[in-house]
Structure formats: C-alpha cells, structure tokens
Amino acid sequence: MDLLGSRYLATQPIEQIRCVARTRRRTRCLNRVLAPRKPHGSWRLTTRLPGHPAVLPPAEIAVYDLGHLAHVEQQRWRAQHCPTHALIPEVAGMVPEDWENFDPLLHRQYIATRLPAGQARHRRRA
Template sequence: MHPHPASRHWDGSPRHTQPRRSLRVAPTSPSRLLRAGQSGRCRACGNRLEWYPRSDDRHRPIALHPAEAPTAAVPASCHWHLSCGTAYRHGDGSAWCRLPHAVLCPHRTTTRLTPHVEDLRRQLALRTRRLLDTGAFTPRPAAAPTAPAAPCRPTRPILQLLSIRYLAAHPVDAIRCVAQTRHRHRCPHPVLAPAFPGTWRLLPTGPAHGQLMLPDQAMAVYDLGHLPYDEQLRWRAQRCPTHATSPGAADLALPEWEVFDPLTHHQHLHQRLPTTRRRAGRS
C-alpha cells in the first residue's frame, strides 16, 4: 500500500493549494512597516489592535480597533480613517470609520457613549473573560516603583540629528533596529555603530515651538549633527548599519522617536553629561 502524495486527499482526490506568497512592500509606499508589525494585542485586556502613525507633526502611533464601525453610530470625536497607512482624525466622508482601542478597552473607564460603542465594549469584555478563563491571556502586572534614574545616566536621552532634537525611548546604546530579518523577526542589533559615534554636549534649551524662551539652562544632548548625512538618515530610520544598506528589508516596528518639546518633556532634562564622573560623597 503506497501512501498518497501530499498533493492529494486521503481518498485520492486532487488537493488544490494556493501558492505561498512572500510579504512585499511597494516602493511607493509612504510607510515601510509590514502589516505583521502593525498588529498586536492590548496588554490590559488581551484583545487585538492595530498600530498606525498619526498625521500630526510628531507621527505618534495610535492603537485602532481592527474592525470598522458605522459612522452614524459612533461619536464624531471617535472618528478615525486610514489613508496610505496613516491614521487621520475625524471621518473622510464615508459611511465607515475606525475607533481608537482606548475607547473600547474594557480595562479603561470611559464616559457612556452610544449604544453601538457600548455593545462593542461588552463584546471585548466577554472576549477578555474567555481569554482569562482559558489561560490564553495574563494581564500585565503593575510595574513596581523603581528608583529614579541618575541624572548622569538618562534612560530617555535627547538626540540631535538633521538639525532636529528627538526624545529617545531607550538609552543610546539600547536603541534597537526596527528592520525585519530573514527569519521574519525583528533585528536584535543596536542602531549605535562604533565607527560613527555621537558626542555628548551641553546645549541650551532654546525656544519651544515659537513660544517664549525658557529660563536659560543647559541640557545634555547626544549630538549626531557632525556625522555624514547618510548616517543621520540611518539614525532617523532607526536601522543598524547592516539594514541601512538593505532597502528591501521592511520594518517590523515603528521608529520610537518623539520630537523633543522642552515644555512637555521637561522631566527628561539633565544638566550633567553622562561622561562626567560624580565626586565622592555627592548624590
């Protein structure tokens, strides 16, 4: 008795299989982030969500509910629509819109909305309860209070590149590449390259978006402005030197830069260089 080949069913009938296609990103796409990098699960309720960059000047990511909702049944303040991979606030004139996950998350307390939104919240709450009962989801425990970082070792440093100051989400040596490897995982290599290091400088705070000048004070900035232009573009794209020369590799995460605002991010101002050693007995 000979086994049936993989191209046929157990009864010998032909098996019709669709050819596998690899994920590709169009060269004209404004965002090189794959769909696999945009989807995820809420750490509070376990439900699925999708991340998209906003259309504001900072391009901050926003978590949207994967399914669309009728525009007439959703408050106008919750209307979002997508265009070329970017999320825009309010509707685009169509009968359907997207909702922020923060409005539907059962873990959050929100004001009473329309019946349709309340029904979606109940559905997500039931799904969360089902995930908890089956053990498929474990809520993230509350973070234990940690001691504040020493001023000379900023956990969220300020970087200057392409004449713009950015607030990083991790220390300089821990900023990770966002490109996808051949095994479809995120690249584990850091963006920092020993051949092109930056320089820590004490620079003035400067004005905040054309507003009044803040008190004249210096802050520690990791300056990359002296590097070549291509190297600064690599930093802004948040790619390691290997993937900087691989335009075909897509991104599995959004770059974590945030345009620095001295008024909003005043808690991240440090007046001591990280390379400066503290004197004995000083805190």
C-alpha cells in the same frame, strides 16, 4: 538627540536603541543602532532649543549630538537601522521607530542639565 537639524527624544538610552528592521525570519533585528565601527555622536551641553528660546530657563541641557556626522549616517539613525539594514533599500520595519519630536513643554521631566557620567564636555551652540 540632535539629528538632521531636529531634536528627538528616544525611549531608551542611546546604547540600547535597537534596529527596527524585520529579519528574514520575520523577527526584529537584534543589532544596535550605535555600532562599534561607525562614527558616534557626542554628548554636549547647549542652552538653545530650536523654536523655543524662552520656554526653558537659561540652564544648559545635555543632548546627544549626531549633527556632525555625514548626512547618510544621520539618515541611518533617523530610520533606526543598524549598519547592515541601512544597506538594504526598502527594508521593512518590524516596529515603528522609537523617536518622537522633542517638545520642551511636554518632555520637561526628561531634560538633563548634566552630561552622562564619563562623557567629555563638548560645547557647541545649537
């Protein structure tokens, strides 16, 4: 995932990423970060990895790009909050965010060279 100028690896598919906020009932929010009424990212193929130009072969890799979204929307994703909890300053997290910085050497097995099924092809250099 391209987000705020960095690449991250999520622990689950984009559609299943849940908000990490703690609710008033002291449980984890059940809402998804990918919200129906919010702008979405787009899948694209790219050949460059920031800081690792020679690590991978020149084959294209698939990334979910959020870089075109407004900064505040990218921050919401980075905090892993649903739109409701993004509006609450200093909301407590029930669990840590599910992201980790993407490292092509450590995460080579997660590199996809094709877009997910049903996704339009968007090309933009990283």
